[in-house]
Amino acid sequence: MIALVGRDLRLALRSGGGFGLGLAFYLLVAVLVPLGVGPAPATLAAIAPGILWVGALLACLLSLDRLFALDAEDGSLDLLATAPIPLEGVVAAKALAHWLTSGLPLVLAAPVLGLLLHLPPPGYGPLVLSLLVGTPALSVIGAFGAALTVGLKRGGLLLSLLVLPLYVPTLIFGAEIVKRAAAGLDSAAPMLLLAGTTAGAAAILPFAAAAAIRINLR
Amino acid sequence: MSIWEYANPKKFMQASEAVLPWLAALTAVSLVVGLIWGFFFTPDDFRQGSTVKIIYVHVPSAMMAINAWIMMLAASLIWLVRRHHVSVLAAKAAAPVGLTFVLIALVTGALWGQPMWGTWWAWEPRLTSFLILGLFYLGYIALWSAIEDPDTAADLTSVLCLVGSVFAVLSRYAVNFWSQGLHQGASLSLDAEENVADVFWYPLLVCIGGFVLLFLTLVLLRTRTEVRMRRLLALLARERMA
Numbered sequence: 001m002i003a004l005v006g007r008d009l010r011l012a013l014r015s016g017g018g019f020g021l022g023l024a025f026y027l028l029v030a031v032l033v034p035l036g037v038g039p040a041p042a043t044l045a046a047i048a049p050g051i052l053w054v055g056a057l058l059a060c061l062l063s064l065d066r067l068f069a070l071d072a073e074d075g076s077l078d079l080l081a082t083a084p085i086p087l088e089g090v091v092a093a094k095a096l097a098h099w100l101t102s103g104l105p106l107v108l109a110a111p112v113l114g115l116l117l118h119l120p121p122p123g124y125g126p127l128v129l130s131l132l133v134g135t136p137a138l139s140v141i142g143a144f145g146a147a148l149t150v151g152l153k154r155g156g157l158l159l160s161l162l163v164l165p166l167y168v169p170t171l172i173f174g175a176e177i178v179k180r181a182a183a184g185l186d187s188a189a190p191m192l193l194l195a196g197t198t199a200g201a202a203a204i205l206p207f208a209a210a211a212a213i214r215i216n217l218r
Numbered sequence: 219m220s221i222w223e224y225a226n227p228k229k230f231m232q233a234s235e236a237v238l239p240w241l242a243a244l245t246a247v248s249l250v251v252g253l254i255w256g257f258f259f260t261p262d263d264f265r266q267g268s269t270v271k272i273i274y275v276h277v278p279s280a281m282m283a284i285n286a287w288i289m290m291l292a293a294s295l296i297w298l299v300r301r302h303h304v305s306v307l308a309a310k311a312a313a314p315v316g317l318t319f320v321l322i323a324l325v326t327g328a329l330w331g332q333p334m335w336g337t338w339w340a341w342e343p344r345l346t347s348f349l350i351l352g353l354f355y356l357g358y359i360a361l362w363s364a365i366e367d368p369d370t371a372a373d374l375t376s377v378l379c380l381v382g383s384v385f386a387v388l389s390r391y392a393v394n395f396w397s398q399g400l401h402q403g404a405s406l407s408l409d410a411e412e413n414v415a416d417v418f419w420y421p422l423l424v425c426i427g428g429f430v431l432l433f434l435t436l437v438l439l440r441t442r443t444e445v446r447m448r449r450l451l452a453l454l455a456r457e458r459m460a
Binding site for chain 1 (some may be wrong): 234290294302353354356357361364365366370374377378380381382384389392393395396
């Protein structure tokens with residue numbers, strides 16, 4: 001499984017495209033929003049938590065259709081399905097690699113973009129922490145969506161229709177953490193719920209995704 | 219004699235053909251009686267005036283929108299466990315009906331909310347979770363129409379239905395946590411002494427019964443269509459082989 005994660009990381013880093021795209025998209029969202037709503041710091045500070053989370057969500061979505069599609073095209077997904085490690089493990093490893101290449105850079109970039117959006121100072125720590133806890137759920141849920149649509153020629157749009165409703169709990173809890181922290185309130189309760197959502201998704205969805213891949217490979 | 223005999227498409231077609239006219243007639247009678255009784259023979263509410271009468275459409279369709287998903291969940295599970303084609307076709311047939319009920323509930327709610335709350339829409343728990351439920355229906359229908367092989371489509375949509383159910387419940391509570399409600403509490407519950415005054419309660423019961431029957435009628439009708447479509451595809455495939 002570690003070898004698989006390493007392989008996916010190398011592929012993402014060396015094949016170009018994909019890897020930096022999500023990050024660039026995230027940056028663009030953070031730049032475009034002030035251009036759209038005007039530069040008033042008070043307005044921006046009020047919407048910054050939501051924008052940062054929605055941007056992370058969409059940036060994560062961008063690279064999802066490559067998660068299994070490339071492997072399905074060149075046949076390595078068939079090999080992985082017959083490999084000695086269970087398919088559930090393959091899904092988990094690929095979701096982890098996806099998170100390392102698209103989720104983690106978003107987490108690291110978020111404070112800088114928070115600066116652009118005038119996020120109030122007490123919000124930075126919780127912003128990074130909430131993204132760190134929440135984005136793995138985005139990758140795992142996305143892996144499930146990608147597994148459902150892996151056999152389709154043009155699954156990208158369908159993928160977003162399937163995956164975005166599943167992101168709702170993560171988005172609500174994540175943005176709520178940052179909003180509360182920025183307002184100086186206690187954000188422990190949404191943080192625990194977010195962590196619970198991530199843990200639950202990571203526990204259940206690899207099985208559903210593996211089932212979907214088996215159906216698609218049949 | 220068990221219920222599983224109706225999983226045989228031939229048995230199902232025979233039985234549903236016999237039942238359908240009666241079901242349709244019963245639906246028509248109960249809807250006509252319930253709606254006319256509700257609209258014309260109940261007093262106006264003290265504060266809400268005649269807008270209260272939207273309850274006869276809004277509440278039953280909202281209930282059926284949720285029940286339709288539960289029925290799809292059960293049918294998907296039956297397909298995954300026992301591989302009965304009729305079951306998964308019933309789930310497929312129920313999805314657009316459920317989506318329609320979601321839309322009816324949202325639209326009637328908006329029509330009522332404009333004069334009563336002063337707004338068509340509010341981002342509050344019940345409305346939001348209903349909108350999300352509508353999105354789940356959309357995704358389910360889109361996945362069905364995107365996949366060509368019927369068995370693959372049936373399997374994948376069933377898996378989606380299971381996962382979607384978990385997340386629909388989760389979203390419901392997340393949304394509750396997120397914002398305060400404007401929507402009034404549940405108007406109906408089984409353990410309350412009296413839910414709403416009896417004058418409104420009896421026609422409402424008739425309407426709920428009518429919507430349940432309407433759902434059953436539509437799902438049976440659409441399932442029959444799906445079964446026929448499946449047969450047609452099989453015939454076409456056989457012709458091509460020959």
